[in-house]
Amino acid sequence: MICRHVRSLLSDELDGELNEDASEQLRKHLGACEPCADAFRALRRTVRFIQAKGPVDVPADSAERSAERFLAALMSADTDEAELGRVIAEEAQRLTLKGG
Amino acid sequence: MADALALLERAKAGDRDAFGELVEEHRESLRRLCFKMTGSREDAEDLVQDTFLKAFLAMGKFEMRSSLSTWLHRIATNVSLDHQRSRKPWRQERRWEWFQENPELAPQIEQRLYLSPEFVVEAKEVAATCVNCLAMTLPVKQRAALVLCDQLGFSREEASKAMNASIASVKTELHRARTKMTETFERRCALVDSKNECNACIVAGIGQRERRRKQQR
Numbered sequence: 001m002i003c004r005h006v007r008s009l010l011s012d013e014l015d016g017e018l019n020e021d022a023s024e025q026l027r028k029h030l031g032a033c034e035p036c037a038d039a040f041r042a043l044r045r046t047v048r049f050i051q052a053k054g055p056v057d058v059p060a061d062s063a064e065r066s067a068e069r070f071l072a073a074l075m076s077a078d079t080d081e082a083e084l085g086r087v088i089a090e091e092a093q094r095l096t097l098k099g100g
Numbered sequence: 101m102a103d104a105l106a107l108l109e110r111a112k113a114g115d116r117d118a119f120g121e122l123v124e125e126h127r128e129s130l131r132r133l134c135f136k137m138t139g140s141r142e143d144a145e146d147l148v149q150d151t152f153l154k155a156f157l158a159m160g161k162f163e164m165r166s167s168l169s170t171w172l173h174r175i176a177t178n179v180s181l182d183h184q185r186s187r188k189p190w191r192q193e194r195r196w197e198w199f200q201e202n203p204e205l206a207p208q209i210e211q212r213l214y215l216s217p218e219f220v221v222e223a224k225e226v227a228a229t230c231v232n233c234l235a236m237t238l239p240v241k242q243r244a245a246l247v248l249c250d251q252l253g254f255s256r257e258e259a260s261k262a263m264n265a266s267i268a269s270v271k272t273e274l275h276r277a278r279t280k281m282t283e284t285f286e287r288r289c290a291l292v293d294s295k296n297e298c299n300a301c302i303v304a305g306i307g308q309r310e311r312r313r314k315q316q317r
Contacts, residue, residue: 050250050278
């Protein structure tokens with residue numbers, strides 16, 4: 001197996017989707033190739049992180065909700081600077097008022 | 101079970117109340133899916149309503165080859181994909197840049213929005229927001245594969261049905277999505293790798309706090 005091929009199979013290996021033969025070959029490669037082994041460990045860390053962060057729901061008025069609004073305003077392709085400033089000011093004030 | 105079947109028959113015959121009773125228990129799960137696909141709670145609410153409307157109109161055609169839940173999630177996925185198709189993914193770079201350009205505001209924002217004494221937030225919840233919003237930077241099909249398979253626990257086959265795509269294409273999209281998320285998190289996230297200094301992210305404070313806590317032990 002060459003590295004490029006191995007990289008394309010890492011997700012399948014992680015999910016147990018490879019057949020025994022392919023999985024064994026891949027494992028053999030990972031045992032001998034440090035960069036691919038690193039890539040596999042990194043993928044596994046992130047996927048486990050994402051899977052663990054799945055169904056978290058919090059009450060609508062929590063701090064997380066503010067984080068959402070702020071990040072949406074910051075990163076969304078159709079927000080301009082003025083809109084962003086307004087969201088930041090609004091959220092900051094809302095939380096300050098709430099915190100007393 | 102007999103009750104559920106009777107409800108289903110009534111719903112298929114166009115009984116709104118029976119339909120409402122049947123689908124209500126799926127509302128939360130559908131809302132979560134639509135929220136993760138759009139990054140907006142308001143849009144998610146609308147899309148869940150669209151899903152219910154489409155489902156009600158197509159109820160006569162619903163055969164029990166799949167469960168009602170699978171069928172509803174399939175409709176919701178389609179509705180979300182349609183909704184997002186014309187929209188651009190969020191811009192990840194903008195987030196890192198903004199925090200770099202506004203270093204004086206960053207602590208204030210973290211303090212006020214996320215880590216104020218009045219609002220102690222669990223790392224898990226903040227990190228969930230972080231994952232959601234970075235998933236919004238993925239092209240929409242990759243996002244759908246990631247949300248369905250890794251966040252909602254769908255099998256690849258279920259995801260392929262929901263996305264109207266082949267299993268092979270779901271695999272490809274999922275792997276691309278995971279690879280991109282890995283590049284981001286491995287480089288940036290202090291929770292995934294404690295060596296990282298998250299200079300542009302809401303978990304920065306939490307990452308540092310956890311590190312300090314570890315050092316104190």
